[in-house]
Amino acid sequence: MFASVFVIALGLCYCSRASSQSSLGLPRLFGPSEALVKTAIEMNCELLTFPEDEPILLQLFREGNHSRLFAEYTSLEGEVADLPVYVQPYHEGNLECVARAQNNSLIEPTVSNIHYLKVIEPVKGAEIEVRSGSVDLFEGNMLELRCKLKAGNHVSYKWLLNGRLVSQSLLHDDRLLINRTTSQDSGSYRCVASNSFNQTDFFTSNSTEVVITVREPVKGAEIEVRSGSVDLFEGNMLELRCKLKAGNHVSYKWLLNGQLVSQSLLHDDRLLINRTTSQDSGSYRCVASNSFNQTDFFTSNSTEVVITVREPVKGAEIEVRSGSVDLFEGNMLELRCKLKAGNHVSYKWLLNGQLVSQSLLHDDRLLINRTTSQDSGSYRCVASNSFNQTDFFTSNSTEVVITVRDLVSTPNISFTVLKEDFQNYSAVVTCRSTRGTPPVTFSLYNSTEVIASVTVEEQFATFKVPLILGQDLGFLQCQARNGDNATYSEKIPLEVVPVGGPVKMPYTYDSGENYDVIGVTFYCKAEKGTHPRYQWFLNGTLLDDRGSFYYVDHQPPEMAMLMLSVGDSSAGTYHCEVSDSFDNTTAISSRRLYLDKHTLNRLPVWVVAVVFGSFTFLILLVSVCCGLGVVFRRRHYGEKSLLDFEMERMTPVYYGKLDLSHYNEDTDVVNAARWGEVDQASLDSVDEWPQIEEEKKTLEDEPAEEP
Known part of the structure; x- marks a missing residue:
């Protein structure tokens, strides 16, 4: 509405010029040279020479085809025409702007310079078509692959074989052609189709891989x-x-x-x-x-x-000289290869069929000073000697299985709280090692006293310890042992503090473009409690860990976070509740906080005052100019009525027409409200929310501004 008043005020102030021109100059057409299909762009047409008091119609066509009008604009005072175009593939080509006097057929129309518009349709749906028939062929046959697209223009193609670019010499537009294949042409082929917009934004479509097998006929076995x-x-x-x-x-x-x-x-x-x-x-x-x-x-x-x-000579066997075939890592292993007969003998040792390092061999012995679990396996010795440097005699021992057990690693200790009945609680303590060959003996200590011990065939054990809430019961520590090795966990305090004190729910927010609030993060914190459980509620309904517009991040025992994407779905009243994880009979709730996108993005009052104050000042300034113009023209034209003069000069104004036959505007975009800055301090207190609710209702009752 204010825009209409402004245009009428300017029209009343329009100063006429003597019309001495009877012909039009050449219009100048300019605008973007590239555009994406199904996007809106604006072409501009400017007429530098124009007759006075003549409305000029500026129309946008494709060169040589004036039967289809793309856009038009009526220029009253030589202003640059804005010609909006909703881009379709048929808009590509040479465009021209035609200028003609709207009410004077005696003035010849003129045509602008040619402006080429390139319309980009992003590529999609790339797939490979095997045009040579089969994916399995022999050397010498031809291979032809074509990269088919569901959509796209101005496309460039790349081909990859096993992830590497194929030579450009084999590419022909959208085809890969190999006239005489070899076995090196076997592999997984993939085509990559792409086109660009403004030399920076690339659209790419990758096909699925097609495996080509090129066989080489056997010969010369x-x-x-x-x-x-x-x-x-x-x-x-x-x-x-x-x-x-x-x-x-x-x-x-x-x-x-x-x-x-x-x-x-x-x-x-x-x-x-x-x-x-x-x-x-x-x-x-x-x-x-x-x-x-x-x-x-x-x-x-x-x-x-x-x-x-x-038939060979036999008799090799293994003697375990270190005593046992079952030992823990760190102990020594010594094996000897005994023979029933033979001299000038060389020895080899194999572990699980693989040769053992020569550094471990000493004549007929295999010696490992400090074993590890990697030394476990089946050992075999191979004794051999030669006769006349040609005939070899070899004797292989039977296999001996050596087991080297892993020592148990330092255990981790943790506990959970178990409610037995109304007043009785227990701590369920878990001792866990990440490595160690069973059986493993786990012991639980309270300071220096052993509470319990158990031997298990696993790498963890659990214990139950009586518990008194709110009381410091000392420290717990785990011991893990297998063989002669014993390791100890860190000490942890055995103290369970129930949830208590006020629950606070501070928050932060994230801003997007134009400083709109697009995301809010709530933090739920209790004053005390060692085993808290956090729950989030929207309008009194318990929220899951993940939803369409939110995500819950639990970080016990310190806090829990609720991350929101601000929108229509996120509007409502939020609060969190904290209870003990082992007892949900009581819960402490935070204060409730109402949130919606309109309240978060409401413009401050001072911003609105500045904008409307500036606009009022501009209207007053224009009114003064109009008054001066009326006085001047009354003196200049004498008795002639100013209103008659204006009626003679005024002509109908036609606005540009936009070709929107293929365009459906998203109503959500049309009705979306601009977000402003949010006064965060006003959101920190629940006491201020009634005022915010009243302001929210006022905004909803205000009529929409006229376009």
């Missing part, structure tokens, strides 16, 4: 004897490997004297027999093959290799 010799003694290991000149995704079969070898002896491309016997002698052959589409097989057969297994 041959056997490699990896265990050293084709002539060996019983007990030795035999390892044969099937080597290929080319091929991938290969399956292997082994044949001994024309019969398939057991699958349990096969490990990928290897045949492994840990302890051979005379039955393992014979002619070995490997068969390598790979397939395509489960039908086409490529096969390569090696030549045969003859293996001879001879």
